[in-house]
Amino acid sequence: MSSLLPEFLLILTAFFILIIDLFDAFNSESSLSPEFYALSGIGFSIISLFALWGYAPTTYFGGQFVVEEIDIFFKGAILVAGFFTVTLLPAIFNLKNLVKNHYPEFIVTLLFTLSGMLFLASSRDLVTLYVSLEMATLPLFALTAWEKSKFSAEGAIKYLILGAVGSSFLIFGFGILYAFTGSLSFESIRVALAQPHQDTLNLVLLAVAFIIPGLGFKLTLFPFHTWAPDAYQASPTPVTAFLSTASKVTGLVLATHLLLRIFSFQLKDLQPVMVVLSVATMTLGNFVAMKQENIKRFMAYSSISQAGYLLLGFLTLSPEGIASVLFYSYIYIFTNMAAFAVITLHIEQTQKQNILSLKGLSKTSPGYAAVLMLALFSLAGIPPLSGFVGKFFLFSIAAKQGYHIVVAIAAINSTVSLYYYLKIIKQMYINSPDEDTPSLKAPLVTKAGLILATMGTVFIGLIAPFYDQILWASEQWFKLWIK
Amino acid sequence: MNSHLLEWLIMSLFIFCVGIYGLLTRKSGVGLLISLELMINAGALNFISIHRFLYPAQVDAQVFVLFVIAIAAAEVLLALALFMLLIKKQQPVDITQLNHLKH
Amino acid sequence: MGILSLIVFIPFLTAIFILFAKSPKTIKSIALAGTGLHLLASFVLTYLFFNSPQNINPDPTGLSLQFVEKWDWFSSFGVSYFLGVDGISLAMILLTSVIIFTGVLASWNVENRSKEFFALLLLLVTGVFGVFVSFDLFLFFIFYEVAVLPMYLLIGIWGTGPKEYSAMKLTLMLMLGSAFLMVAFLGLFHLSGLNTFDMTKLAQVNFDLQTQRWIFPTLFVGFGILGALYPFHTWSPDGHASAPTAVSMLHAGVLMKLGGYGALRIAVYLLPEGAKEWALFFMALTTINILYGSLGAIKQKDLKYFTAYSSVSHCGMVLFGVATLNFIGFKGAVLQMVSHGLMTGLFFSLIGMVYGRTHTRIINEMGGLAKVMPWLATSFYIAGFASLGLPSLSGFVAESQIFMGGFMGNPWHDLTWMRVLTVLSTMSIVVTAVYVLRGLAQVFMGPITNLHFNELTDASLTEKVTTALLIASLFFVGLYPKFFVDMIEPAINPIINRLNM
């Protein structure tokens, strides 16, 4: 039972907060504000997650729910993303009128999404996969529309419609897969797909064609990314942060299940598709980000381009591949969260979302400007920050497969990405602020989250044992599974 | 792969395409939801027809379809809630008008 | 924590200290103390290098590195923190410590936001030192990009003229160069079969000709972009013109040498067959580089563009020396790196001083300054004579080696072609003489053009120390080249043996 503990703790905290809200207990002065409960809930679930570390992979619900070392790392990443998102919340929800802007409900929805994502990581058959995927995505539609701004509804609706289209493609694809074995578990499908005899070959083709868009939607790959900019812009900044980190990691989890656990024998033939998709995503993400004015929309395209880099990790069926993806996703979460912390404070306190409004931030609040600069440099992949180390390992996977041209394109793309990151740094450091701009003030919790994220951005890449542990975990997984 | 199953698969593919066509042409929000439902149900139909012809014994497909239906319902619910938001802000529930967030 | 890690991280620690300092006075003195300490450390390193027992690498094509520090970092990825020093790196460390010391001195009157200025400057120099001592490609790449990145802020915030445009262009082009390098390094790593980034091990691998044929040009161009190779040099004139004095001193003096150093140390050493295929092409390209740079300098109006074009031509000579693929040519390339570093350092510091007084860098607007500032005029002339290759100054020693190397040819290239290219690039000594004398005569000689030049003052103490130190080192290299030749020759033997293998 213990390996279900992380998910269970989250749901328990969610209900606990609901009950407190029921009795309207938050308004009284004595009680702690809701995010403390959420933070402690997530904290406990992280601790329980890593307590599972030593035990051999444990299976529940007849093989539908399995916790392997690799899943522990994926779940860890999701929980960390959730943790940071919660630290951002006090910055935007002014605690006086909790009831009016439904702060406790926001946290509850968030916790439900998180638990859905954790279930997804351990699912081993199509039903659990689909259910937990929807459990992870549906609350997000609600969270995107939380703000009372003019366009929040529009963004949420677009997100929902495309989400529905994506999941319908997914279901159709799963249907075709079901035709092969009659059972829904990944393992049996994978084995069945190992030697598809001639006439079912085009069926496999159709299945793949239907499933990739579903994955593409979740991972914001090129043709399926169109929802992301609008959804990121419409939602409140912490949710944008959550979308760009946690939902990105969920996409990676989905990719691990689909590409490595189901289509592992088709991976060789899928390489050209994946290469085209990743190059297209990178290039689109980087080149469009150059022309963006709005900060949130800009971060959307930046995260789309990161998805392009992450896809490179799936080009190979080797432990290094999944290890570098995981390593980079941890780095990406810490970096993005550091960046979003400053952006949330800025947008919240100046009510302006235009990049130009960042003018002279280094003079008004030097500390936050330095943090944002470090985060952006890490996103651009500049050593000695950890973004570079992560990207280097990812590109090395593509180079290992001999795709040197792809590595070249990716390298050029990261130079282009440096251009638009430097544009922001120019605003902050070179241009001078208008006279009266006040310096940014941050609630204690957000400041703590910010410091933690910055420490992660700088040090994760330098600490070798962290990567070695991830690599060991993926080797265990491959050893256990490729036999 | 007997012929009957093929007919059903083609039928579900056809419904799927109708759904897509509906999505692309409908202006009103509700029309959109209907075509979304069509697409999701086409997927479910797919499952049922395979279950009926190939693996009548296993019950997995039915479990899957039940979940699909439930989740589709949840999505529709959410969509309607969002439309309510639109209406509260005096914006018409017309998808083609919703183009303020662009480029 | 060996001496090499000390050498690399002294500037970094000084930068950290500076962040805590308050008044500009203390900031500058900490920076000066740090770089002074560093200068001392590099002299101690040189003393130890010559006197401590040399561990000679038995295999003739292997590098014999001293003071090696090697710890595993990402062991699964074959990445290790591998520092070592041989003749070439030591020469470059000496150059860099002199330039950063004089650079800090030259920027004594930077008032606005001097804390960030000195911190970034020292961060940049940490990267440069790191490159010269690291022998693991991954570590090399990290230090390589750390050296390039502060440039954007340094030029962007403290620069003059179209500073944002040139800062952005400079950073992007140099980053593009390092993109080339990343592709090549990953290619080397994966095609070598052994899972390591350690340069000494990669040097034992004989890559097949096909891979060498595409990796070598990528590497050479990647390094060439920083070393102002012909078509990719456009960032250098704008970059230097807009950069503040110390930054352009450091950049032209030291950073552009990373290109030459990398081309020699990595491109030619790891891929000898690729070098044999491509060297003649790059030799032709660098000949254009040399003549084009010097001819371009004649018509320049602004003193900084004038020096920037001259350093494009001189850096072209470094890459020309590397492309000759023979013993004398390589030694000439390294000597030219040292000599050009000192020369450009002196030139840019002087321009900074003159600009500080006349507030104009346009050559025609100035005239007859020698009467008013004799010290600056004489040091300007010494820098000019060094750049046109007057004997007894470092320029001549380096250029004669490069031209002799080019003339001697190598067994793999057609001798007459090399002779033609060498003669063409030797012509640059005349063109350099033309533009140096024209420029200096216009600025310093002749009657005083506008009147309020009369009350301009001559060099202050810090300026005198800067110019004296640089001029002394120029004369030292020019008069007693044996010191550097003995240092560099053993380090070049492995590269030559590898080519002859």
Added chain:
Amino acid sequence: MVLLPTWMILAIPLLSFIINGLFVRRFSGHLAAKIGTIAIGFNFLFSLALAYYFFQSGELSTLEWHTEWLRFQSNLIIHIGVMIDPLSAMMLVVVNTISFFVHIYSLGYMHDDEGVGRFFSYLSLFTFSMLGLVVAPNLFQMYVFWELVGVSSFLLIGFYYTKPSAVSAAKKAFIVTRFADLGFLIGILLLGYLGLSVNQGQISSVYSPLDFLFLNNPDVGLQLASSGLLTTGLLLIFIGAAGKSALFPLHIWLPDAMEGPTPVSALIHAATMVVAGVYLVARLFPLFNLAPVALEVVSWVGLFTSLFAAVIACTQDDIKRVLAFSTLSQIGYMIFALGVASDLYPLGYTASLFHLFTHAFFKALLFLGAGSIIHAVHTNDVWQMGGLKKYMPITHITFLVAVLSISGIFPFSGFFSKDEILTAALESGHMTHYLVGLFVALLTSFYMGRIYFLTFWGQSRSHENASHHPHESTWVMTLPLVLLAILALSSGWLPFANYLWFAHKHDHHSLNMTVAFSGTLAAIIGLSSAWFLYSKNNFSKVQKIQTGMGQAYQIIKAKFYFDELYLFVTHKIVFNKIAGPIAWFDKKVVDGGVDLTGEMSQTFGQKLTLIQTGQVQNYIIWFIVGFITVLTLYYNTVL
């Protein structure tokens, strides 16, 4: 071995340069002047003693001292050292004497100039580099000091740096010589390469391939000659020599070099620097001997320069320009004397060096004399002088001695050295060289007579008011004049042949009567026609001749428009047609290319933003497009 180590001869001027240059000249210029003069005086005595001991010891050549300077590779090491042999001993004496006398003279001439300290430190720098060039044991060290001499001449010509004409003259001198040094450097590289290939044959592993003792070694020479590249190498080196000695195509800088103070012209542009080219050809003569084509070129270039310069000298008005062209013509003499020499008729070699020896004294005397004249009348223009005989007796007498000596009248040194050159040309069968040589001798005596009569005879034509009469210079300036006059007289009698000879030492046979007679006749004709035209004040006859020659006279007077030609080539062609377009090309095309890529990616990004139309329907279309692309892509990879 002399009482002091020979490298002292180099160290003393260098020391005086450093002491004066860095420290003393700030405090008192005059002290610096005195230090410089004493140092060179010591050098003068030391070189005399050195030459005396060397010629006593009768050795061929001694490599006194050398240390490794620059190592190219193990078998190509460049040494800095001092080599004494008859040629360098003679040159040591010449350079040190002239330099010493010029130093004394400058004490007076530069007395009231505020940059006197700077002047004397530059003079010591020049002497140091000239001596370094003279004693160089190898070609590379000679090139090093060759450049240092070039720099010191640049500094000295541009001494009055506030005068724009002096600045451009200094620039022109340095750039033209630098252009010639390019040829010299390439020549060195070529000879170094050839030497290396010969050296592999281990002829003599003691020397590095660029040492003179190695290059002049007969069997090495033969091997070098067989390689076919020797002639090109030597011609390249001759270009270097032509640049420094201002031979025909590269002569334009010498007349402008007169912008410098007169003592500088006397020292550098009369006696020492300009003969460096002759010294270089003489030093490598055994090699030149093996390349007859090169020798031919040398002789013809020398001949043409002497004729060309002599013709122009007759038309110049500025006294220093006349002397400059006369130097050009005399150096042409020395060069063509070397050109006609060969191992069959070695007399040309000795004659050329003998003429170098004597010419140094009387040309320095002429310049110093001109200096004291200018000092007195404050103008260079010959037409504003006249009748100075009465006011400046010593200058007049010494000037006369020099004029007679250069024209080649009997007892004076010029007669002997010029006579030997003409005999060498006659005996070695170069008839044209002999005849042209004679004609040039005539022209020389004509133009020398012309300026002598114009300055010293007739009435004073100076615009200054009559009351202020020019007075004789102080003893400090006249003493060197007298000493030089004595030397100009006596140096002719020195038995030069048995000190300096090539191939075999033939005994000093008597003068060749026909040459002596024809030479003196040419001199007398020249002098008398000059006396006839210029001694009286009415110059009607001169006007008649000038109008008679018409346009030709103007062309000659304007130095055949060579200066304008060079200006045209450098400014119009190089600066505007090559450097300008390159600067433009770099700004617009190469820079433009980079900016273009920037714009292109910006517009590409702009186009891509249009995918986000905001319409949900379009997003779904993109979704389906994605589906189709995945389908087709996967289809053609699998099937």
